Amino acid sequence: MNTNPPNPSTPSSDSPDVLERRMEDFQQRFRALIDEIQRAIVGYDELISDVLVAIFSQGHVLLEGVPGLGKTYLVNVLSRVLGLTFGRVQCTPDLMPADVVGTHIVGDDEAGHRVFRFEKGPVFHHLLLVDEINRATPKTQSALLETMQERAVTAGGERFELPAPFFVLATQNPLEMEGTYPLPEAQLDRFLFKLHVPFPAAEELVEITRRTTKFTEPELDVVMTGEEFIAFQELLTHIPVADPLMEYAARIVLATHPQGDQAAGPVDRFVSYGASPRGMQALIRGARAYCLLAGRTAVSIDDITRVAMPSLRHRLILNFEGEAEQVNVDDVIGGILETIPTPAKGAA
Numbered sequence: 001m002n003t004n005p006p007n008p009s010t011p012s013s014d015s016p017d018v019l020e021r022r023m024e025d026f027q028q029r030f031r032a033l034i035d036e037i038q039r040a041i042v043g044y045d046e047l048i049s050d051v052l053v054a055i056f057s058q059g060h061v062l063l064e065g066v067p068g069l070g071k072t073y074l075v076n077v078l079s080r081v082l083g084l085t086f087g088r089v090q091c092t093p094d095l096m097p098a099d100v101v102g103t104h105i106v107g108d109d110e111a112g113h114r115v116f117r118f119e120k121g122p123v124f125h126h127l128l129l130v131d132e133i134n135r136a137t138p139k140t141q142s143a144l145l146e147t148m149q150e151r152a153v154t155a156g157g158e159r160f161e162l163p164a165p166f167f168v169l170a171t172q173n174p175l176e177m178e179g180t181y182p183l184p185e186a187q188l189d190r191f192l193f194k195l196h197v198p199f200p201a202a203e204e205l206v207e208i209t210r211r212t213t214k215f216t217e218p219e220l221d222v223v224m225t226g227e228e229f230i231a232f233q234e235l236l237t238h239i240p241v242a243d244p245l246m247e248y249a250a251r252i253v254l255a256t257h258p259q260g261d262q263a264a265g266p267v268d269r270f271v272s273y274g275a276s277p278r279g280m281q282a283l284i285r286g287a288r289a290y291c292l293l294a295g296r297t298a299v300s301i302d303d304i305t306r307v308a309m310p311s312l313r314h315r316l317i318l319n320f321e322g323e324a325e326q327v328n329v330d331d332v333i334g335g336i337l338e339t340i341p342t343p344a345k346g347a348a
Contacts, residue, residue, distance in 0.1 A: 059192020087125030270322030
């Protein structure tokens with residue numbers, strides 16, 4: 001595979017022809033990324049696409065699934081094909097904030113004098129895997145808030161910028177609750193997407209076993225550099241979204257709020273809090289990426305509805321009745337999409 005493709009850096013003039021070439025380049029490189037990842041990962045076509053869409057949209061991802069489904073391996077493979085540095089935090093109840101962001105330590109300078117210097121933690125990588133994030137205490141979870149939102153660390157009155165691109169992929173186990181600390185709403189809201197990792201089908205289990213019972217792993221090529229990745233992230237901001245579609249996305253978000261004018265019946269009954277403005281940002285940013293992958297030059301209704309579940313499912317907080325009846329948040333979102341009127345064809 002050619003590891004030195006053309007540089008997609010932003011041209012000085014975004015003429016329609018130049019923009020079209022850059023869009024075609026994005027589609028080709030996105031497919032190349034998926035092909036390379038699937039040399040190591042069996043199945044998960046939709047999951048892989050959603051993860052890539054999220055990080056191209058400059059967002060963080062929360063992966064939820066039972067142990068043994070390859071969540072950690074997927075993140076590792078992703079860092080290899082993107083040629084990015086990879087950091088990992090294994091969350092436990094005794095993990096401290098300094099174990100994540102770093103701390104000041106005493107050392108010697110070139111002249112032999114004792115000085116304080118900042119020892120950077122694993123967060124100072126392009127891709128940070130936070131494994132079993134709900135096993136970390138709230139104090140440690142809060143240490144991730146600044147890094148996820150500001151992409152920087154403040155320690156001892158100093159601000160340290162994180163490398164670009166930077167994104168967090170966190171995992172959590174939905175079944176085992178003992179010794180876990182549920183993520184607060186503010187932390188959940190920092191994730192662009194929450195994705196469910198499904199259990200493999202029978203034929204996928206067979207292929208996984210064939211591959212993982214060998215002593216060697218596939219050699220993966222670097223498909224894209226960090227600079228190229230940032231350029232493609234910037235490209236997504238050029239995809240237009242018509243005002244009627246912006247208003248459609250806003251109505252979806254407003255419909256998640258109980259007692260609101262747009263709220264559907266199940267929302268009033270089962271939801272305590274609805275999606276924040278970040279929920280609408282996630283809808284638009286993710287829709288732009290899927291619009292580009294579909295070869296369209298402007299966002300459509302289908303692009304917005306495609307990302308509604310991963311964008312909103314972690315932003316709807318169920319009330320006591322919703323928890324007691326084990327209401328599926330995805331069903332609530334699906335009901336909202338069915339009731340919100342869509343813009344006229346010409347407007348979309």
